[in-house]
Amino acid sequence: MFKEKFKEGIISAKQFNREDIEYLLKKGKEMIKTANPNLLKGKILATLFFEPSTRTRLSFESAMYRLGGSVIGFQSGEVSSIKKGESLADTIRTVENYSDCIVIRHNMEGAAKMASRFAKIPIINAGSGSKEHPTQALLDLLTIKEECGTLDGLSIGIMGDLKYGRTVHSLSILLSNFEVNLYFISPKVLALTNREREFLVQQQVKFKEIQGYRDILNVLDVLYMTRIQKERFVDLEEYEKVKSFYIFKKEDLDDTKGNFVLMHPLPRITEISPEVDNSQKAIYFKQTLYGLYLREAILAELLAD
Amino acid sequence: MFKEKFKEGIISAKQFNREDIEYLLKKGKEMIKTANPNLLKGKILATLFFEPSTRTRLSFESAMYRLGGSVIGFQSGEVSSIKKGESLADTIRTVENYSDCIVIRHNMEGAAKMASRFAKIPIINAGSGSKEHPTQALLDLLTIKEECGTLDGLSIGIMGDLKYGRTVHSLSILLSNFEVNLYFISPKVLALTNREREFLVQQQVKFKEIQGYRDILNVLDVLYMTRIQKERFVDLEEYEKVKSFYIFKKEDLDDTKGNFVLMHPLPRITEISPEVDNSQKAIYFKQTLYGLYLREAILAELLAD
């Protein structure tokens, strides 16, 4: 049972096997048609965001409301007692008394995992440090499944910040459960870490690491782009060097297959030219909608009686 | 049909003709008596405020709740992905997937208009730059209508910051649909812009521009005061010169007609002396209550099935 297995929450993409993913994607798909507006009546979701967010927080909150629940929380650590020096552990042990589930985003590595050690209610990791963002990766898979019809047999390029990108890490882990060919495309300084590389080898995932994307555009079913995240760089000079390494332009679409799709977790800065937005192949805004459905499914699974 | 005409939302006072205004004011008045607490059940309003707000945001949110709906959003751009460099267009194309209507306040001229070009759901302009704040002007008209019994035949003074005041601009536009005598009262440096002046001439509105208000106090039915907005001045020295140009005092009331009313969109700083607050003629707090009703009417009209 999903609820039983994930009773401590969703902390890492590594908790999911193929069966779990397929089950959740099926539930997410059902939410496209209809959601029960009374399912979570009386339940309260706490959204604790210590880093800025648009999509993740608002889609969780919208999902909760669509299922009849309520939301408390904060949009910045500045307005909480963390500002007075309170530890995250104490905050969690307090907020769990006011809610039925906590969604947390924090810049600290392992923040969500730590939270789940202290809480008796489920914790959902909405991004912790540069390591994990599992619900983003789950919605990415729902998007691919619905738009490409399958998850097996696809050639998927993952491009941009492969070093600090927490979305990339969670996505790679989830995709390792399927028969995919992965192309990791990045400037050398933002390449996969050894930890990620070893994980992929160990999982026997077929993957290549390259620096340019144009040569392989015509073999890709999916190109998943990511933002170079200024806030993860200690050295801003290093950021300046790589920030505009890739800019996907309209002409690039000419080299892609008919059923090719371009994805991005957003926000995007300059890495996808706005002229690409109107193409049927650009599905990054649609992706945000799949995010709503997937998060409705997660909340329904974890919280419904 | 109101809903059909305004399906892209409420961006500018210029969208409204006399019939639209009268229809909405009638609907706003009905909300005074009773509001259907289940009308917008299951609907979600997004309130995206990139500038501070008390009245506009809270009254929209209260209105939504009173009609049974829910609210998501942010109270400052600092907590959103705008902080990471995301464009407003991308934010809108995301949030529209999580909500049924977006209320937006932004310091950029034309922000709401731009948002409505990108969104498939209605956008409500809650203040964009120094040009427009149409729902404030609509609630001002509801206040005048209910308190004075009519909109035609009135002498209305509009005083303060006529250059940067977005409320003033929207109000003038709406009033141009009625038979009114307008007095625009301001220091020279904050006078109407040519754009506004030409619009009024073209609409054949009867208006005068003057610098002092005492000489005309006894002819006015309404005096609409506004704050000198520090945040719109590039040159703070210029602000210091004009910030206390007008201070409405209790004695001023002696010169006014029996049915005279003093209005203000609020916040007020020093331009109305607190001793005036207790007068029956001071209706600026009542005005905030009309704001709730008017916004209930707007949400009901735009969002009810």
Next chain:
Amino acid sequence: MFKEKFKEGIISAKQFNREDIEYLLKKGKEMIKTANPNLLKGKILATLFFEPSTRTRLSFESAMYRLGGSVIGFQSGEVSSIKKGESLADTIRTVENYSDCIVIRHNMEGAAKMASRFAKIPIINAGSGSKEHPTQALLDLLTIKEECGTLDGLSIGIMGDLKYGRTVHSLSILLSNFEVNLYFISPKVLALTNREREFLVQQQVKFKEIQGYRDILNVLDVLYMTRIQKERFVDLEEYEKVKSFYIFKKEDLDDTKGNFVLMHPLPRITEISPEVDNSQKAIYFKQTLYGLYLREAILAELLAD
């Protein structure tokens, strides 16, 4: 009747006599078993927090949702019109039009009292300056009552910042209605003010003021610790001198009675060592849960038709 007596709200612990406290504690206890999820349907609570908060704001909001109501408000004065120079009085006279009750936290002494003078709806003081935080003190009493079985006959130590601690002030006032032995433990520089001392003398409360806690640990039924609040110090050097004056360690528990309980309004910084958390005697997180029930009781009493 509670509702009638407190129709202007809960501003000070001094409003409560023994009967009021016992009534509210009984109502708070009832909320532990069950809360009517439709009791406050259609009601709106405004939470205006001008200072950071985790427990107070979130527990009030959770309480409101659990009783079927809705919540509007702001988490920081920065996002409100206060930022533009609006007075608190004007903010209150606006927000009361959008809500049925206002919970306010402000760094200014007497802010809540002032708010209640201007508002026609009940105001709840969620902490104003360094003087009062009555609902915290009420939840503290509910905690003591439920955990110790009684409020009379107890020996209670109150330790830490007795000068600036608003929780301490409200708690002392409430406890003065019961037969208790109070020990006020603090460094000299943070001792009770004359005002507090005189109040206790006048109420004929049995109390002692001491600087060390170890000698009396074995006589205490309750030790209520508080944080040394950095934000209340004008002179940060003075803060540095006293910030680590007390650190309650695991060994300290050895000297306590079997039914001893350690309380803290939270947040705690270093004054209770984390190793204490797992003791049955450490009830500060449980205390936050009693806070939810007590605030449910308050909202139910003040707002139910």
